Amino acid sequence: xxxxxxxxxxxxxxxxxxxxxxxxxxxxxxxxxxxxxxxxxxxxxxxxxxxxxxxxxxxxxxxxxxxxxxxxxxxxxxxxxxxxxxxxxxxxxxxxxxxxxxxxx
Numbered sequence: 001x002x003x004x005x006x007x008x009x010x011x012x013x014x015x016x017x018x019x020x021x022x023x024x025x026x027x028x029x030x031x032x033x034x035x036x037x038x039x040x041x042x043x044x045x046x047x048x049x050x051x052x053x054x055x056x057x058x059x060x061x062x063x064x065x066x067x068x069x070x071x072x073x074x075x076x077x078x079x080x081x082x083x084x085x086x087x088x089x090x091x092x093x094x095x096x097x098x099x100x101x102x103x104x105x
Contacts, residue, residue, distance in 0.1 A: 001038045008034065067100035068093070 008031045016024050071093055072080050080093060 001034065001041070005031065005034055005038055063101055064097060067097045071096050071100065 008027065012024070012027055012031060016027075019027070068080055068082075071077070075093075077093075081087075
């Protein structure tokens with residue numbers, strides 16, 4: 001559809017001076033209709049993509065939270081924080097969570 005729009009635009013730019021007025025208006029109308037349809041489809045695609053990304057992110061977060069909870073319970077942590085600016089490597093469980101996720105726990 002993008003190629004079709006580009007072709008119509010190039011045709012209009014190149015031939016609009018030599019086209020009959022009615023033909024030029026018809027081509028401009030066609031270009032406008034295709035352009036609106038293309039924009040509508042782009043919006044729908046972006047909305048669908050965002051929805052699917054949010055679903056996938058939620059699934060990953062849920063799995064990570066399960067892994068974190070299992071690590072906390074098995075290693076007897078009283079508190080595990082997410083979104084921390086800095087933590088001592090001695091307390092950082094990130095690698096263990098990643099390993100648990102990769103093992104499918």
